[in-house]
Amino acid sequence: MTVVESSRTVAPRGGGRAPDRGFRPEVQGLRALAVLMVVAYHVWFGRVSGGVDVFLLISAFLLALSFLRKVESGRPLDLGRHWLHQFKRLLPAVVVVILGTLGATYLLVPRSRWTDILEQAWASLFYVQNWVLASNAVDYYADDHSLASPLQHFWSLSVQGQVFILWPLLFVLSALVARRFRLRFRGVVLLVFGALFVASLGFSVWETSTNQAYAYFDTRARLWEFALGTLLALALPFLRLPRVLRIMAGWLGVGAMLSGGFLLDVQGQFPGYVALWPLLAAALVIAAGQTGSAVGADRFLLSRPLVRMGDLSYALYLWHWPVLVLFLIWRDAAAPGILGGLVVIAVSLVLAYLTMRFVERPLRALAWADRRRRRSVIVLAVCLTLVAAPLAGWQREIRLESERIAAQADTNNPGARIFDTDYVDQTDPDAPLVPTADVGGRDYANVLTPCTGRFATEAGALQGLNCSIIVDQAEPSRTIVAVGNSHVQQWLATMKPLAEENGWALVALVRGGCQFGGFVEAVAAECNERNAQAKDYIADLRPDLVFTTGTYSVSEPPFELLPGGFSRGASELIEQGIPVLAIRDNPRFTRNMMECAEDFGESAQECNVREEEVRDMSGVTPIQQMADITPGLKVMDLNDYVCFSGSCPAVIGNMRVYLDDNHLTSTYARTLSPYFFERMMAATGW
Structure with missing residues (x-):
C-alpha cells in the first residue's frame, strides 16, 4: 500500500500541534507498523488486522495536506499532471508483481484456477x-488461503486508486465553490x-x-475512511494537547491498532462502524505527533528499522499475499x-526490497x-503493455484450445x-x-437475463429476489419456476434445452x-x-410447476439433510394448487473434484469416492422421506447418474462432473437432459 505523498515531505512539525507541513517520519513508522500487522495477521492468524484501514486513512491524510497547501499557496491544481505523476509512481511495482504472480501461477497453480486469476x-x-471480488462475494476471511486468488489483495489498491x-x-x-461564493x-x-x-459511514x-x-x-462503503483522514488533516492545526496527553494518546493508538484484529469481530462487522x-487508533498516533519524549510512542515509530520498513511498505504489501498463497x-x-510463515515473510521482504x-x-x-x-x-503505456500483451495472449490460447477440444466433444x-x-x-x-x-x-x-414483461410482477421487482429469465416463449405450453440456491442453478443447464425443445x-x-423453504x-x-x-412472486405468476432441491447434502455424516422449513414452504404452494417438484441434492465432497483429476488423474482412488463415503446407504433416501412428510410433493432422484457401481467419480464419460467440491459442471449437466426429462415427466404425470 502507498500514500500519495511521502511522510518525509508532508506533515506537521512540533508534536503535531500546528502547521500542516514539515517532516513527519513517525508517519513513515506508522505505515511500517500497519503493513507488518497486515502481513503477520494474514500469514499466521488468518485474520484481518485493520492495517489496511490505517493505510487508507494515511493516504487521505497526506493527500489532503498536499492539496490544502497547493490551493492556499495559489499554485494551480493541474489534475492531469497530478494523476500522471501519481500513477507513474504506483503502476511499475504493480506490473512487476502481476507479472511475477502470473509466472508463478503458470508453474504452480492448477489450470482450473487460471481463468479466474487472469481475469483478476x-x-x-x-x-x-x-x-x-464484490460481485463474486469473495470470503476474504477464509481460513484456507491456498484457495484464494494470489491477486485478491489488490482490492484495497483498487479502492485507493479510485479515490486518487x-x-x-x-x-x-471545493476551491471553485469557495471562490465563487467567497x-x-x-x-x-x-x-x-x-x-x-x-x-458513506451510514x-x-x-x-x-x-x-x-x-x-x-x-468503494462506497470505504469512502468515509478516506474522508476521516481528510478531516484529520483539517483538524490537526487545532489539536494542541499537552505533552503528557500526547504521549498517552500515542501509546493508546499503537495498542489499539495492534489489538483490534483480535478484539473485534472483523469477519462479521467490517467495514461498518467497527x-x-x-x-481512530491511527488518528491518535498522528495527533500525538513527535513528543520528544524518551517514552513516547513516536520514539518507537521513529526507530530506524520501522522508518526503513515504511519505505518498503508499498512493495511489501504487494508481494506478501501472492507469496503466501503460492507457497x-x-x-x-x-x-x-x-x-513456513517466516519463509513467506523473508521471501516477501527480499522481493519488496528488490522492487523498491x-x-x-x-x-x-x-x-x-x-x-x-x-x-x-x-x-504508463509501456507498463500497461507489459502486462496486457502476455495476458491477452494467454487468454487467447486458452480460448482456442477450449474451442478445439469442444469441436470433438460429441465423440x-x-x-x-x-x-x-x-x-x-x-472415444479416443x-x-x-x-x-x-x-x-x-x-x-x-x-442467470444474467432479468425478469421483464409478463415475468416482471410486482413481487419480481423486489430487491434480493434475483429473478432471471432462462427460456422465454411467445406462447409457452407450460411455465416453470426454478427456485432455491446454487444447486438449483446448476440444474438450469439441464432444463434449458428441455424447455427450448418442448415450448x-x-x-x-x-x-x-x-x-x-418456509421461515x-x-x-x-x-x-x-x-x-x-x-412465494409471493410464484403466487402472482401461478406457474405450472415449481422446481427446487428437496434435500441438502453435506460432506460429513449423515451426508444428506432435510432442510428446515422446506416442507412448510412447499406445502404453502401446493395448497394454492401450484405443483412443486423437488430433486435430490447431489453429493458434496471433502476435496475439489475438478482439481482432483489434475492432481491425481481421473482413475485415482481419491477421484472415485466410494458412495458410502458421501451417501447414507442404510435406508429410505432423504428425498423420499421429504415426500412422505409433505403431502402432494413430487420428487425425483438422479443420484444414479452421478454415483454408480458403488463410486461417485470426478469424471464420467471423459467429462468433468464437478467444477468444485459440490457443483455440477454445465457441460455434464446438459448431458443429463434426457434422463432428467424422463424422470420429471414420470414425477409430474405430464
Whole structure:
C-alpha cells in the first residue's frame, strides 16, 4: 500500500500541534507498523488486522495536506499532471508483481484456477479488482488461503486508486465553490468531506449489516475512511494537547491498532462502524505527533528499522499475499505454520526490497518522464503493455484450445450418454477431458437475463429476489419456476434445452446459499426474506410447476439433510394448487473434484469416492422421506447418474462432473437432459 505523498515531505512539525507541513517520519513508522500487522495477521492468524484501514486513512491524510497547501499557496491544481505523476509512481511495482504472480501461477497453480486469476490480473491492472471480488462475494476471511486468488489483495489498491481520482476532483470543486461564493476554502472542504463522511459511514453500516461480503470490497462503503483522514488533516492545526496527553494518546493508538484484529469481530462487522477502531487508533498516533519524549510512542515509530520498513511498505504489501498463497499451493497446505510463515515473510521482504531498489526508486526519480506529460503517458503505456500483451495472449490460447477440444466433444466426451443402453464407446483414449481445466471453474448456468414483461410482477421487482429469465416463449405450453440456491442453478443447464425443445417458459429465482423453504429462525434473515418474496412472486405468476432441491447434502455424516422449513414452504404452494417438484441434492465432497483429476488423474482412488463415503446407504433416501412428510410433493432422484457401481467419480464419460467440491459442471449437466426429462415427466404425470 502507498500514500500519495511521502511522510518525509508532508506533515506537521512540533508534536503535531500546528502547521500542516514539515517532516513527519513517525508517519513513515506508522505505515511500517500497519503493513507488518497486515502481513503477520494474514500469514499466521488468518485474520484481518485493520492495517489496511490505517493505510487508507494515511493516504487521505497526506493527500489532503498536499492539496490544502497547493490551493492556499495559489499554485494551480493541474489534475492531469497530478494523476500522471501519481500513477507513474504506483503502476511499475504493480506490473512487476502481476507479472511475477502470473509466472508463478503458470508453474504452480492448477489450470482450473487460471481463468479466474487472469481475469483478476486485468482487474488489478486497471484498479477495479474490488468490484470483481464484490460481485463474486469473495470470503476474504477464509481460513484456507491456498484457495484464494494470489491477486485478491489488490482490492484495497483498487479502492485507493479510485479515490486518487475522485479526491482531487472534490478539492477542485471545493476551491471553485469557495471562490465563487467567497467562502473560506477550508470551511468548504470541511463541509464537503464531512457530508461525505456521514453519508458513506451510514451506507457502510447499512450494507455491512445486510451484505457484509459485498460491503467489504465496496468503494462506497470505504469512502468515509478516506474522508476521516481528510478531516484529520483539517483538524490537526487545532489539536494542541499537552505533552503528557500526547504521549498517552500515542501509546493508546499503537495498542489499539495492534489489538483490534483480535478484539473485534472483523469477519462479521467490517467495514461498518467497527472499522472506526483502527482508524481512530491511527488518528491518535498522528495527533500525538513527535513528543520528544524518551517514552513516547513516536520514539518507537521513529526507530530506524520501522522508518526503513515504511519505505518498503508499498512493495511489501504487494508481494506478501501472492507469496503466501503460492507457497500454500506449492505445499498443498491450508496454513504455513510458524517456520513456513517466516519463509513467506523473508521471501516477501527480499522481493519488496528488490522492487523498491530497482523499480520504484528509479522510476520515481525519472526526471525525463516528469518534464513532459506525453513522456509520463509513454511510461504508463509501456507498463500497461507489459502486462496486457502476455495476458491477452494467454487468454487467447486458452480460448482456442477450449474451442478445439469442444469441436470433438460429441465423440470423445459423451458424459452421461454412456448410460444409454445402446451406447458404443468410440472415444479416443488420448482425448482431453471437457470442460478443460482452464474454463471448468466457470462452467455454470447463466442467470444474467432479468425478469421483464409478463415475468416482471410486482413481487419480481423486489430487491434480493434475483429473478432471471432462462427460456422465454411467445406462447409457452407450460411455465416453470426454478427456485432455491446454487444447486438449483446448476440444474438450469439441464432444463434449458428441455424447455427450448418442448415450448416451456423457464424462470429462475436463485440466490447462492439460500435453500427454498418456509421461515426458519436459524436461517439468515436475507434468505427468509428472499423466500417470502419468492412465494409471493410464484403466487402472482401461478406457474405450472415449481422446481427446487428437496434435500441438502453435506460432506460429513449423515451426508444428506432435510432442510428446515422446506416442507412448510412447499406445502404453502401446493395448497394454492401450484405443483412443486423437488430433486435430490447431489453429493458434496471433502476435496475439489475438478482439481482432483489434475492432481491425481481421473482413475485415482481419491477421484472415485466410494458412495458410502458421501451417501447414507442404510435406508429410505432423504428425498423420499421429504415426500412422505409433505403431502402432494413430487420428487425425483438422479443420484444414479452421478454415483454408480458403488463410486461417485470426478469424471464420467471423459467429462468433468464437478467444477468444485459440490457443483455440477454445465457441460455434464446438459448431458443429463434426457434422463432428467424422463424422470420429471414420470414425477409430474405430464
